[in-house]
Amino acid sequence: MTIQAERPAHRERPSSGKPVASDRMRAEARLGQRLVAPAIVLMLLVTAFPMLRALYLSLFNYSLTAPDDREFIGLGNYGVALSDPLFWKTTGVTVLYMVVTVGFELVIGFAFAMVMHRVIFARGIIRTSILIPYGIITVVSGFAWQFAFSFQNGFVNNWLPGISENFNWFGETTPAVIAIMVSEIWKTTPFMSLLLLAGLAQVSEDMIEAAKVDGATWTQRLVKVILPNMRAAIMVAVLFRALDAYRIFDNIFVMTAGAVNTESISFLTYRQTIEQFQIGIGSALSVLLFLSVILIAFLIVKIFRVDLADARQEK
Amino acid sequence: MKNKIGLPVGVLLILAWCLLPVAWIISLSFKSQTAITNGSPGFFPASGDGAGWQNYADVLANDQFRRAIINSIGISLIATTLSVLIATLAAYAIARLEFRGKKLVLTMALVIAMFPVVSLVGPLFDLWRAVGLYDTWPGLIIPYLSFTLPLAIWTLSAFFREIPWEMEQAAQVDGATSWQAFRRVIVPLAAPGVFTAAILTFFFAWNDFVFGISLTSTEAARPIPASLSFFVGSDPFNRPASLLAAGAVISTIPIVIIILLFQRKIVAGLTSGAVKG
Numbered sequence: 001m002t003i004q005a006e007r008p009a010h011r012e013r014p015s016s017g018k019p020v021a022s023d024r025m026r027a028e029a030r031l032g033q034r035l036v037a038p039a040i041v042l043m044l045l046v047t048a049f050p051m052l053r054a055l056y057l058s059l060f061n062y063s064l065t066a067p068d069d070r071e072f073i074g075l076g077n078y079g080v081a082l083s084d085p086l087f088w089k090t091t092g093v094t095v096l097y098m099v100v101t102v103g104f105e106l107v108i109g110f111a112f113a114m115v116m117h118r119v120i121f122a123r124g125i126i127r128t129s130i131l132i133p134y135g136i137i138t139v140v141s142g143f144a145w146q147f148a149f150s151f152q153n154g155f156v157n158n159w160l161p162g163i164s165e166n167f168n169w170f171g172e173t174t175p176a177v178i179a180i181m182v183s184e185i186w187k188t189t190p191f192m193s194l195l196l197l198a199g200l201a202q203v204s205e206d207m208i209e210a211a212k213v214d215g216a217t218w219t220q221r222l223v224k225v226i227l228p229n230m231r232a233a234i235m236v237a238v239l240f241r242a243l244d245a246y247r248i249f250d251n252i253f254v255m256t257a258g259a260v261n262t263e264s265i266s267f268l269t270y271r272q273t274i275e276q277f278q279i280g281i282g283s284a285l286s287v288l289l290f291l292s293v294i295l296i297a298f299l300i301v302k303i304f305r306v307d308l309a310d311a312r313q314e315k
Numbered sequence: 316m317k318n319k320i321g322l323p324v325g326v327l328l329i330l331a332w333c334l335l336p337v338a339w340i341i342s343l344s345f346k347s348q349t350a351i352t353n354g355s356p357g358f359f360p361a362s363g364d365g366a367g368w369q370n371y372a373d374v375l376a377n378d379q380f381r382r383a384i385i386n387s388i389g390i391s392l393i394a395t396t397l398s399v400l401i402a403t404l405a406a407y408a409i410a411r412l413e414f415r416g417k418k419l420v421l422t423m424a425l426v427i428a429m430f431p432v433v434s435l436v437g438p439l440f441d442l443w444r445a446v447g448l449y450d451t452w453p454g455l456i457i458p459y460l461s462f463t464l465p466l467a468i469w470t471l472s473a474f475f476r477e478i479p480w481e482m483e484q485a486a487q488v489d490g491a492t493s494w495q496a497f498r499r500v501i502v503p504l505a506a507p508g509v510f511t512a513a514i515l516t517f518f519f520a521w522n523d524f525v526f527g528i529s530l531t532s533t534e535a536a537r538p539i540p541a542s543l544s545f546f547v548g549s550d551p552f553n554r555p556a557s558l559l560a561a562g563a564v565i566s567t568i569p570i571v572i573i574i575l576l577f578q579r580k581i582v583a584g585l586t587s588g589a590v591k592g
Contacts, residue, residue: 025413032414039405039464040420043427046461050438057438112332115325122326128574129333135570136337137522139540140563144340147556152354153346155339165356186336243429250524254544266433266525273437274529286434293431 051290058284064277077284086268087285091292093177094264098245098296101184105241106234108185109192116193117200130190138187142254145183146170173261180262183251188244192237199233200226235304239297246296265289337567344370344560351557370561380562382534383542388569390452390538391520394459398516399509401460402467409468410475421472424465432462436529443530450531455538458526463516470515474508514577521570539566 058077062070081087116126133141148154149169157163169175203226211221227234249266256262258271269289273282342359347366355364374380409417439458440449448454478501486496527541537545543562546554 028412029414032408032412033416035404035408035412036416036420038401039468040423042401042457042460043423043464046439046458047427047430047435050435050442053438053442054434057441108332111325112329115322115329119322119326126326126329129330131574132333132337132567132571135518135522135574136567137524137540137543137563137570139524139543140340140566141336143543143556143559143563144336144343147343147560148336148339150556151356153343153351153356153556155356155358158356159358186332190333240429247431247433249433250540253524253528266431269433270436270525270529274440279437279441282437286431286437289431289434293429297429 051286054283054286054290056283057279058281058287060280062280064279070280073280077281078288080281081284081288087265087288089261090263090265090268093261094246094248094266096177097181097184097248097264098242101181101188101245101248102238102242104181104185105189105192106238109189109237110196112189112193113196113200116197130193132190133187134190134194136187138250139254141183141187142180142251145179145186145251146255149179149182170256170260176256176260176262180248180251180255183255184245184248188241192241195237195240196230196233199230199237202233203229235300238304239300242300243293243297246293265292340560340563340567343557344564346557346560348373348555348557351555366557370557371565374558374561374565379534379537380539380542380546383537383539384565386452386534386536387521387538387566390455390459390536391517393452394456394463394520395513395517397456398460398463398467399471399513402464402471402512403505403509405464405468406471406475409472410478411480420468424468427461428465430462432525436525439526440529448530450533450535452536454530455523455526455536458530459520459523463519466515466519467512470512471508474511475505478504510577514573517573518570 059072059074060070061073061076112130116123116130119126149156151157151166151168156169157165157167167175169179207225207229208221211225216224247266248264249270252258252262252264252267253270258267263271265285266289269282269285272278272285276282339358345366346355346360346364347369350360350364350366355361360366405420408414409420435458443449443454448457480501482500482504483493483496486500487493491499521538522540523538524540524544527538528544531537531541534542539562543559543566546559546562
C-alpha cells in the first residue's frame with residue numbers, strides 16, 4: 001500500500017472565510033514567499049545580472065587587451081557576428097551535434113528503457129551501471145574516447161572492421177565529429193533511458209495486454225499503444241537533452257580543442273571571451289547563443305506541443 | 316518467444332555500454348608512460364607495457380592534482396549542502412503552501428536549467444575579478460548553487476507533493492509532540508527525495524567544466540575536470556594518456572562510491588514503503 005490514498009487532502013484549504021483573504025492565508029502566502037526568496041535571489045544573481053551585463057557590453061567595441069579604447073558601437077558587434085561565415089558554420093555544426101546525438105540517444109535510450117522495464121533480475125546491478133556514465137565527469141568521458149579513438153594508443157581502429165590501423169580520427173572534420181558524438185552519446189544515453197523508463201512505467205499494462213489479445217503485433221503495440229501513451233515523457237526528455245546538446249562544450253574542448261572545424265557555438269563564444277578577451281564581440285555571441293537556445297526551446301515546445309506543466313512535474 | 320533470449324542479451328548490451336569504456340580507461344591507466352609515447356594500441360597493456368601502480372603514484376605526487384581533488388571535494392560538498400538546504404525550503408513552500416508567484420518560481424527554474432552556461436562566463440569573469448571572487452571557492456560555489464537549484468527544487472517538490480502530510484497530524488493526535496511528528500514521520504518520508512536531490516546536485520558540481528576553467532586561474536580553486544584538461548600543456552594530440560587515465564579513474568572513484576551508497580538508500584527509501592498498508 002502506498003501513499004496514493006488521500007493525496008488531495010492538503011489541497012483543501014481551511015474553508016472558513018472564502019473570498020476575503022483570511023489572516024491565515026495571508027500569513028501562509030508570506031511564509032511561502034519568504035521560503036522561496038533565497039532560491040530566487042541565488043538563481044537570478046548568476047543568470048539575470050550577467051546576462052543583462054552581456055547585453056550592455058555587447059554594444060561596445062571592447063577588449064581586455066585594450067580596455068581604454070572601449071567605444072560604443074550600437075549593434076555593430078551583432079552585424080560582425082551575423083555576417084561572419086564562421087558564426088553560421090559553428091551554428092550549423094552545433095545543430096548537427098544536437099540532432100544526431102539526441103536522435104541516437106532517443107532510440108538507444110528507449111531500447112535500454114524497454115529492457116530495464118521488463119527485466120526482473122539484476123536490477124540493482126543494471127541501475128548502478130547505468131548511473132556510472134551519467135555520473136562520470138564529461139571531461140573524463142572525452143579523454144576516454146579520445147584515447148580509444150587514438151591510432152597510437154587506442155583500440156577502436158583494431159576493433160572496427162574496415163578501418164586502417166593508422167587511421168587518424170582527429171585529422172578531418174567528419175571522423176572527429178563522429179568521435180565527439182560517440183563520447184556525448186555514451187555519456188547521456190543513460191540519462192535519457194532513465195527519463196524514458198519513468199514514462200514507460202506510466203503506460204498501463206492492461207492496455208498493452210488488451211492490444212495483444214486483439215491481435216496487435218509487437219510493432220503495432222509499440223507504435224499505437226506504448227509510444228502515444230508516453231508521449232509527454234519522450235517530449236520532455238527530448239526538450240531537455242536537445243537544449244543540453246546544443247550547449248555542447250566539454251567534449252569538444254578535451255577531444256579536439258575546436259580543431260578541424262569541430263567547434264560549437266559555445267566553444268566559439270568561450271574562445272572569444274575567455275581566451276582572446278574580446279569582451280564586446282564575445283558578449284554579442286553570448287546574447288546570440290542565449291537567443292538561439294530560447295528559439296530552439298520555443299520551436300520544440302511549439303512543434304511537438306510539449307506540455308510545460310509536465311516538465312515542471314505538476315501532475 | 317524472442318523475449319526469452321532478447322532480455323539477457325539486452326541486459327548484457329546495457330552492461331557493456333556502461334562499463335566497457337570504464338574498463339578501458341582503467342586498463343589504459345596501467346599502461347606505462349614509455350609505452351604510450353612509443354604507441355601502444357590495444358585494449359589491454361601489451362606484455363612489458365604494464366606500469367603497475369606507477370601512474371597512480373605519479374598523479375598523486377602531483378601537487379596541482381592533489382589540490383584539485385581537495386578543491387573539487389570541498390566546493391562540491393559545500394555547494395550540494397547549501398543547494399539542497401535552500402531548495403528544501405523552496406520546495407516545501409511550493410508543495411504545501413498557497414502563494415502568489417509559485418508558477419513563476421517553477422518557470423524561472425525551468426528557464427535557468429536550460430540556460431547556456433557559456434554565455435554567462437564572459438560577464439561573470441569580468442564581475443568576479445572586480446569583486447575579488449575570481450579564483451576562489453565561493454567564486455565557483457555561487458554559480459553552482461544557481462545552476463543546481465532548479466534541479467533540486469523540481470526533484471524535491473515532486474517528492475514533497477507525494478508525502479502524505481496529514482500523517483504528521485495523525486501522529487500528533489496519537490500523542491507525539493510536533494517535533495517528534497516531524498522527526499519520526501516527515502523526515503523519513505522526505506529523506507529519499509533529499510538524497511536524490513543531493514546526488515544530482517553533487518554530480519553537477521563535480522562534473523562542471525565551463526565555470527571551472529573560466530573562473531579559476533591557479534590551483535587555489537581549480538577543480539578536477541579543469542585540472543585534468545590543463546594537466547599537460549595544451550596540445551590535445553600528444554598527451555600522457557596513461558597518466559591522465561589514472562587521474563580520470565581517481566576522479567571517478569567518488570562518483571562510484573556515491574552511486575553505490577546512495578543507490579541503496581534510495582532503493583530502501585522507495586521500497587520500505589512509507590505508509591505500511
